Amino acid sequence: ExxxxxxxxxxxxxxxxxxxxxxxxxxxxxxxxxxxxxxxxxxxxxxxxxxxxxxxxxxxxxxxxxxxxxxxxxxxxxxxxxxxxxxxxxxxxxxxxxxxxPNHVSDRHSWFRAALAAAPGSPERDLFHFRPGRGEHGEIPPNDWVSEFGGTPWTRLDDGQWYLHLFAPEQPDLNWAHxxxxxxxxxxxxxxxxxxxxxxxxxxxxxxxxxxxxxxxxxxxxxxxxxxxxxxxxxxxxxxxxxxxxxxxxxxxxxxxxxxxxxxxxxxxxxxxxxxxxxxxxxxxxxxxxxxxxxxxxxxxxxxxxxxxxxxxxxxxxxxxxxxxxxxxxxxxxxxxxxxxxxxxxxxxxxxxxxxxxxxxxxxxxxxxxxxxxxxxxxxxxxxxxxxxxxxxxxxxxxxxxxxxxxxxxxxxxxxxxxxxxxxxxxxxxxxxxxxxxxxxxxxxxxxxxxxxLRLRRGEPGFAATVEETSGGRLNWLPSAPGVLAFARTDGLVCVVNLSDGAVELPDHTEVLLTSGPLDGSGLLPGDTAAWLRR
Ligand code: TEU
Incomplete structure (x- = not known):
């Protein structure tokens, strides 16, 4: 590697x-x-x-x-x-x-402190998104966006300008056009x-x-x-x-x-x-x-x-x-x-x-x-x-x-x-x-x-991503019962995940390397259990 x-x-x-x-x-x-x-x-x-x-x-x-x-x-x-x-x-x-x-800084960042201290229209404010409000007295936020944390993403200052923050008011958004x-x-x-x-x-x-x-x-x-x-x-x-x-x-x-x-x-x-x-x-x-x-x-x-x-x-x-x-x-x-x-x-x-x-x-x-x-x-x-x-x-x-x-x-x-x-x-x-x-x-x-x-994954080159698999784009799915996922990796490694309610048989001619829970008394893979196998 x-x-x-x-x-x-x-x-x-x-x-x-x-x-x-x-x-x-x-x-x-x-x-x-x-x-x-x-x-x-x-x-x-x-x-x-x-x-x-x-x-x-x-x-x-x-x-x-x-x-x-x-x-x-x-x-x-x-x-x-x-x-x-x-x-x-x-x-x-x-x-x-x-x-x-990169989307925003803290309102305590030196750039935002300087922007707050500077006048509307100043170069300091250009680093952020400051806008006048709408409505007769500028009392309505500049647009109708919704913050990722809910409510308007705009906060108004004493001088009447609003600044944009897609997240909390303590996280003013930077102006990436600058x-x-x-x-x-x-x-x-x-x-x-x-x-x-x-x-x-x-x-x-x-x-x-x-x-x-x-x-x-x-x-x-x-x-x-x-x-x-x-x-x-x-x-x-x-x-x-x-x-x-x-x-x-x-x-x-x-x-x-x-x-x-x-x-x-x-x-x-x-x-x-x-x-x-x-x-x-x-x-x-x-x-x-x-x-x-x-x-x-x-x-x-x-x-x-x-x-x-x-x-x-x-x-x-x-x-x-x-x-x-x-x-x-x-x-x-x-x-x-x-x-x-x-x-x-x-x-x-x-x-x-x-x-x-x-x-x-x-x-x-x-x-x-x-x-x-x-x-x-x-x-x-x-x-x-x-x-x-x-x-x-x-x-x-x-x-x-x-x-x-x-x-x-x-x-x-x-x-x-x-x-x-x-x-x-x-x-x-x-x-x-x-x-x-x-x-x-x-x-x-x-x-x-x-x-x-993690120990097995490190030790088994078959689990490593090959270019073919990661960029060639296909997992080698094996036939499996409904509700079961089974796929093969290189070097004969197989993963079976049973998402169904009932126990299922493991593929033939496989050696069990690791399971996420005990197999049942008859050696079947119970529901909500996965196994790593080698063919
Ligand atoms: O999260 C960004 C983000 O957009 C989502 O996780 C967001 O919470 C979700 O889309 C809400 O709809 C990152 C960080 O992982 C998160 O902890 C921060 O709060 C957020 O950015 C702001 O920096």
Missing amino acids: TTASWWRDAVIYQIYVRSFADGDGDGTGDLAGVRARLPYLVELGVDALWFTPWYLSPLADGGYDVADYRSIDPAFGTLAEAEKLIAEARELGIRTIIDIV PAVRQEHEDVLRFWFERGVAGVRIDSAALLAKDPALPDFTEGADPHPYVDRDELHDIYRSWRAVADEYDGVFVGEVWLPDSERFARYLRPDELHTAFNFNFLACPWDAGLLRSAIDDTLAEHAPVGAPATWVLCNHDVTRTVTRYGREDTGFDFAAKVFGTPTDLELGTRRARAAALLSLALPGAVYLYQGEELGLPEADIPRDRIQDPMHLRSGGVDPGRDGCRVPLPWSAGEPYAGFGSTAEPWLPQPQSWPSYAADAQSGDASSMLTLYREA
Whole structure:
């Protein structure tokens, strides 16, 4: 394998820094916590770490409100410590991916402070989207767009002008038509590539470019006033030129259900990879999953980009909770408090889904805590900090339920998160039972399953993405019973996932390498169980 292509079949572990491990006891996870847990990540067997934003930030949106892209938030550590972490991880064979948030900055960023202090019409305000309001007294927002967090994406200042923020008011959108905005981000990319990062996740990658007229939204308008606009491709082509100087790799957060539009970002001179949200959002259903997989491979084929397989991240409901519900798909708009779930069932399915995603050709993203089988936590309403909840007037549960500080050790305070003060989000009563140390020696635990699967995946070249499979576009499906997915990889490796209710026979002449749960007394593969086999 060449250095230039490590990302084509990597397993990338997502670290939500604030909730991974607390190194200094203050209730917030930090870089010291990560450094102390590097051996755990080596033992788990991941190839790279993606860190959610660790920059200076008022944390109005968990760090996706960046006040300074070139410094680390003091709650997390220092720049020197980040450099050490990047280097230490690399020595252990683990690469680092950082998270760049180009659509907006924090309202505390020096550019926005200067814009606030400057007059309407000033060059400082040109870096953002400032507009007069509508109505007799300018009291109506400049257009009818809706914020990703609900309500109008416009906030009015005392001088009467409004500024645009597709997310929270603390996240003013940058004006990507301005050359200084483009220059600054290319400089920031260099800044981090110089410090040894191997890749960059691009936040809200399809939202940066806006129609300069900022027109009202018309259903079906093409181009859309702010989603997936053509200008983006020019921006990412110049980013790619910067990345290529360092052998850096991009993963775009391109949330577009239309696979043709999605694939336009995955060109050899644009983004190397993008998150596969269609797979993430897909219900636990053999037919739908098979189509999601086929569509994914077909859309990546013409551009030669490897697929990514994602089951969870810091924005979505934890997998074991999702798969234990009646509706197993994921939909932001459908999130409500108190949806019933069967955790036993959800866990069985999540275990099978882990083996499925790790057997598919391409890269896999693993969100912290998924390897422990953590469920979505119920956070008391008065403790929820997510702006998605706060901005919805308390109606939307928000995303904090998947961001709870991790349990490391069953017998310690706060399940071993490392805090002496109360962690920033409360942990459920059940947390100690999920602790990494409690799962470590347990052959039936989720952690053991992930470790085993990653060990096998590393050791079996057949699981590695081949160019044929990732860009030639087809999975070798084997005949199977209804509700069962079965496919072969190279070197005789076979993956069977039984999504039906009944037990099924395993293919003839196969040796069982790993299963997500015990086979039944007659050697059949029970429902909601997966197996890795060798023919
Ligand atoms: O999310 C961007 C994003 O558009 C979706 O995840 C969004 O929440 C959804 O489309 C709502 O309809 C990224 C980050 O992952 C998220 O944590 C941040 O809050 C957001 O950007 C703003 O930076």
